[in-house]
Amino acid sequence: MIPYAEVIGDPIAQSKSPAIHGFWIDKLGIEAEYRARHVIPAELESYLAERRGDTDWRGCNATMPHKQAIIPFLDRMEPLAKRVGAVNTVVRARDGALVGRNTDVAGFLEPLRGELSGTHYFRMARILGTGGAARAIVTGLSKEGFTVVLAGRDTDKARALLDELAEGDHHVAPLSHFAAATDFDFDDREGCCDLVINASPLGMRGQPPLPFDWSHAPPGSIAYDIVTDPAETDFLNAARDAGLKTIDGLSMLIGQAAVAFEYFFGIEAPREFDSELRERLMT
Structure with missing residues (x-):
């Protein structure tokens, strides 16, 4: 018999995970x-x-x-997944136990590693959305020294999420705050690291657009959209028009999948083929 892994969800037809893992399986033979x-x-x-x-x-x-609903049916959880409060990878341990892991944090941070390896006077992230993905992103960025502004339709939910997952002084805002233009005069951002992250499904194919005016982004910000369908979102296109660097959702998706792939099959994903993989996923 052939060893196998799966992706589960409701719905599931839109998942790109089979294409990613299947690509690596073929490359490795x-x-x-x-x-x-x-x-x-x-x-x-x-x-x-x-x-x-x-x-x-x-x-x-x-x-x-399923990322939170699956937790009661597992035998144990790794510390990071327990802290995030969400599981996106379940692995069968050698003793047969089902172990919950979270590879979203590593996947999200991977394309930022070059930036985060430097020293900054100040780091701030404006995160739009308060769902399961936001939990992983808040957890990862708070450990990297970011002050977080978490925006959602429900500010009480945003505050509760920050109180649970982030240490230090962080802030909440209604999502509508970022929809209209601002004339706020940002201070000198030289030596700072600013992120603007869409952690919501807004802007995804079939979903309403994300209302964000780029006058709210400090000069030199990096725009990061975790949406993968389409990979080229209106959010990212508008950020480029504003002269900002962008990171698309495929970067996070491939990064988290690579960690899971090694858990499942005991071999590193062949990341030297990332460019070819991205081309396939974009078609």
């Missing part, structure tokens, strides 16, 4: 498979119970709406 499985919330417990008895199953990635 290993005996393995990666599948997509549609699992509705009511089937989540039975799905994991069934997979426990399948010795060829190496684990799964969990996408919406």
Whole structure:
């Protein structure tokens, strides 16, 4: 039999994970498979119970709406996943236990590593959205010394998320605050690191647009959109028009998948083919 891993979600047809993992499996020439499985919330417990008895199953990635709902059905969680409060990767341990992990934090930070390796006088991130992805992003950036401004429709939810996950002095704002232009005069940002991050599904194909006016972004900011469909979002296009550097959602998606791939199959993903992989994912 062939070892395999899966991605589960509801819906699941839009997932790019099978294309990513399948690409790496082909490049490495290993005996393995990666599948997509549609699992509705009511089937989540039975799905994991069934997979426990399948010795060829190496684990799964969990996408919406399972990243928090899956936790009660696991045997244990790694410290980072426990801190984030969300699991996007389940791995079968050698003792047969199902272990919850979070690779979203590593995936999100990966394209920022060059920037974060430097020294800054001040680091600030404006994060738009308060869902599961925002939990991983807040956790990762707070550990990297960022002051966070978390914007959402529900500011009480944003404050509770910050109080739970981030240490230090952070701020909340209604999402609508960033929709209209501002004439705020930013101070000197030389030597600072500013991020503007769409951590929401707004701007995704089939979703409403994200209302953000780029006058709210300090000069020299980096715009980061975690949306992957389309990869070229209106949010990123407007940021480029404002003269800002951008990072698209495929960067995070590929980064987190590479960590999960090694967990599942015990071999590093062949990242030297990233350019070819991105071209495939964009078509």
